[in-house]
Amino acid sequence: MSTSTVAQPGPRSAGPAHSSNARTASPGPGPSFFRVLNSEFIKFRTLLSTLILLAATAVVMVGFGALSAWGTGQFADAAGSDPQAAEALAAQGGDLAVTVPTSGIAFAQLILGSLGVLLMSSEFTTGMARSTFAAVPKRIPAFVAKLAVVMVSAFILTAVSTYVAGLVAVPILDNYGLKLDLASSQSIKLLLVNSAYVAAVAAIGMALGTLVRNSAGGIMSLVGLFFVAPIAFQLIPGDFFVEARKYLPGNTLTPLTAVEHVPDTLEVWQAGLVLGAWVVVPLALATILLKIRDV
Amino acid sequence: MxxxxxxxxxxxxxxxxxxxxxxxxxxxxxxxxxxxxxxxxxxxxxxxxxxxxxxxxxxxxxxxxxxxxxxxxxxxxxxxxxxxxxxxxxxxxxxxxxxxxxxxxxxxxxxxxxxxxxxxxxxxxxxxxxxxxxxxxxxxxxxxxxxxxxxxxxxxxxxxxxxxxxxxxxxxxxxxxxxxxxxxxxxxxxxxxxxxxxxxxxxxxxxxxxxKDIITGKGQTRTRVRTDQPDQLMNVLAGTGVSVEVQDHELLEVKGLDPRQIARAALDSRVMIYELTPLQASLEEAYMELTKDEVEYHSLITTGVPVPVQSGGN
CATH class of the missing domain: 3.40.50.300 (P-loop containing nucleotide triphosphate hydrolases)
Known part of the structure; x- marks a missing residue:
């Protein structure tokens, strides 16, 4: 180890004991991306409120799947005698059952979008950000790591609870003579697209939380964007709002999941691009501001 | 560093x-x-x-x-x-x-x-x-x-x-x-x-x-002197840059002279002194002296002396 140990036999050198004065240039490992990712995952799983929101999402998804299976069954029964209901059924391509597992998606996006807001805004409201960014002074890796944790968790949770909702719905639908094949290509497409959509909403939530740095403000912005704006745009007269309404992030899900094109919505490729822009633009803005603002 | x-x-x-x-x-x-x-x-x-x-x-x-x-x-x-x-x-x-x-x-x-x-x-x-x-x-x-x-x-x-x-x-x-x-x-x-x-x-x-320098630096050295002839000693000590404060009947606080100079003056004029104590400024005093013009928020105590809020009693 050392060149001055000639007189000392044996492999163990008599190097000086650790002294804080004699530090080498590299004091030890620093914040690599995977270490920061690990840290963000620890932060994610050690907050009870986060786990409660995740559990609530699963419960709501499965619960709505079951409720919707029952409602759809009733509806299909009625369709046998009611010509109006039969017409509505036909308009849906005759397959209502396939959308049953994802019927709770509006609530999943609200809860997981809010979670995205909270995980970022709470960094600032609690002062945790000072610890986070003292450990990762470049800041962006911590943000990207948190984004990855949030999006992957939102995707997996939505996918798993959609599947479980499907498993619960199958026997209920069966009672009404409706078939739900969870392995059909449309079922799989719905599961994947909805999960990706919820992950995208969570990402938008994180961007809002970073920009607003305030939990209530962030969640209100999210609700405004996904729940208030679509209704407001519908109420305001004028072609502009009819057209603009299609471009709201919440209105991209219908074209992305429909079997056939639904009137007054974007084409699939347009919807994909618009949703992508809704994710990328706020995130880019959030990243830039996070880098330049004081913590 | x-x-x-x-x-x-x-x-x-x-x-x-x-x-x-x-x-x-x-x-x-x-x-x-x-x-x-x-x-x-x-x-x-x-x-x-x-x-x-x-x-x-x-x-x-x-x-x-x-x-x-x-x-x-x-x-x-x-x-x-x-x-x-x-x-x-x-x-x-x-x-x-x-x-x-x-x-x-x-x-x-x-x-x-x-x-x-x-x-x-x-x-x-x-x-x-x-x-x-x-x-x-x-x-x-x-x-x-x-x-x-x-x-x-x-x-x-x-x-x-x-x-x-x-x-x-x-x-x-x-x-x-x-x-x-x-x-x-x-x-x-x-x-x-x-x-x-x-x-x-x-x-x-x-x-x-x-x-150490901050404590001794800005404030002048002060010395506590007890004597049975305070008036006479005050006259002897009077001079430029020297201030003497009567604190009690036979107790004086002298600024601007060190204890050796005070003792020498007392000996020369045959005034008996029975206490001669050098006083060290506390950090607090030194700090007040340093920051008296710099504090952001003043509070006034009854004597009208500005003191910083954080250490003041008001």
């Missing part, structure tokens, strides 16, 4: 830190003293790269904080008692911090033991007292075994035992050759802990000197 050059932070039309230059040397405890709003915390946040300087630079061991390969292993900081998500346990907070630098769990347990948090480490930080919050902040600062330690008001809210612990800890860390920079508005504490003082007021450095 921490070096600031022309370090400036302006918020709107308010200058929090106005172009300060200072160096915090390794191997000693450097105190950072100043009234409320003087710019202490802002300066510390700029050192940690959390606030961006409006102008100037600050480096730690020659490199800006953010450019260090392993920041937590270079600099540990307690900037705020609760820079913690209060719904997380102390252990999990430290674990998440440690994970960013692959600091082993063993070290997390070590700093928990070291700071006396073992009994509460698994509890949510929400329920912590201010003192426990401070201990957690210090634990986080020590996590990476850093060469440079920055502590903003570390004894705030600590019980007497905790205060002594912090005092011994920072002295020990400095004796190991580390750079220790701590702020406090408790001057008695500073006098006991710091080797060197940087005094800041209204964003400007007012003094940067060893603590």
């Amino acid at each position: 921490i070096e600031a050059q022309g370090l400036t932070k302006v918020y709107g039309d308010k200058t929090a830190v106005g172009g300060v230059d200072f160096t915090v040397q390794a191997g000693r405890v450097t105190g950072f003293l100043g009234p409320n709003g003087a710019g202490k915390s802002t300066t510390m946040r700029m050192i940690m790269g959390l606030d961006r300087p409006t102008a100037g630079t600050v480096t730690v061991n020659g490199v800006p904080f953010a450019r260090h390969v392993a920041p937590l292993r270079e600099i540990g900081a307690l900037l705020d008692a609760k820079a913690v998500h209060t719904s997380r346990s102390a252990y999990n907070h430290l674990l998440a911090m440690a994970a960013t630098h692959s600091i082993p769990k063993k070290r997390v347990h070590e700093v928990i033991e070291m700071t006396g948090l073992a009994d509460v480490a698994r509890k949510k930080v929400k329920g912590f007292s201010l003192g426990m919050g401070q201990r957690l902040g210090i634990a986080a600062a020590l996590l990476g075994d850093p060469q440079t330690i920055i502590l903003d008001e570390p004894v705030n809210g600590l019980d007497p035992e905790g205060v002594v612990w912090v005092r011994n800890l920072v002295k020990f860390l400095a004796s190991e050759g580390r750079t220790v920079f701590l702020s406090s508005h408790l001057m008695s504490e500073m006098a006991l802990t710091a080797d060197h003082l940087i005094v800041i007021g209204r964003g400007k450095i007012i003094a940067d000197a060893p603590i």
Whole structure:
């Protein structure tokens, strides 16, 4: 180890004991991306409120799947005698059952979008950000790591609870003579697209939380964007709002999941691009501001 | 070593830190003293790269904080008692911090033991007292075994035992050759802990000197004299630059002469003196003298003498 140990036999050198004065240039490992990712995952799983929101999402998804299976069954029964209901059924391509597992998606996006807001805004409201960014002074890796944790968790949770909702719905639908094949290509497409959509909403939530740095403000912005704006745009007269309404992030899900094109919505490729822009633009803005603002 | 050059932070039309230059040397405890709003915390946040300087630079061991390969292993900081998500346990907070630098769990347990948090480490930080919050902040600062330690008001809210612990800890860390920079508005504490003082007021450095020099430096030496002939002694001592104050019947306080000169004058004029005590200015007095024009918020006590709010009784 050392060149001055000639007189000392044996492999163990008599190097000086650790002294804080004699530090080498590299004091030890620093914040690599995977270490920061690990840290963000620890932060994610050690907050009870986060786990409660995740559990609530699963419960709501499965619960709505079951409720919707029952409602759809009733509806299909009625369709046998009611010509109006039969017409509505036909308009849906005759397959209502396939959308049953994802019927709770509006609530999943609200809860997981809010979670995205909270995980970022709470960094600032609690002062945790000072610890986070003292450990990762470049800041962006911590943000990207948190984004990855949030999006992957939102995707997996939505996918798993959609599947479980499907498993619960199958026997209920069966009672009404409706078939739900969870392995059909449309079922799989719905599961994947909805999960990706919820992950995208969570990402938008994180961007809002970073920009607003305030939990209530962030969640209100999210609700405004996904729940208030679509209704407001519908109420305001004028072609502009009819057209603009299609471009709201919440209105991209219908074209992305429909079997056939639904009137007054974007084409699939347009919807994909618009949703992508809704994710990328706020995130880019959030990243830039996070880098330049004081913590 | 921490070096600031022309370090400036302006918020709107308010200058929090106005172009300060200072160096915090390794191997000693450097105190950072100043009234409320003087710019202490802002300066510390700029050192940690959390606030961006409006102008100037600050480096730690020659490199800006953010450019260090392993920041937590270079600099540990307690900037705020609760820079913690209060719904997380102390252990999990430290674990998440440690994970960013692959600091082993063993070290997390070590700093928990070291700071006396073992009994509460698994509890949510929400329920912590201010003192426990401070201990957690210090634990986080020590996590990476850093060469440079920055502590903003570390004894705030600590019980007497905790205060002594912090005092011994920072002295020990400095004796190991580390750079220790701590702020406090408790001057008695500073006098006991710091080797060197940087005094800041209204964003400007007012003094940067060893603590001994600050105490003896600006205030004149004073001597307490007891004599049975005060009037006669006063006449003898009178002269330029000398002020004598009658404090009691036979008790005088003399400024501007040292005890030897007073004794010589008394002997020459055959005035008996029966006490001759050199008085050392307290750090508090020296600090008041230094900062009397620099405090941001004055409060008036009944005599009309301005005193800083933080130490005043009003």
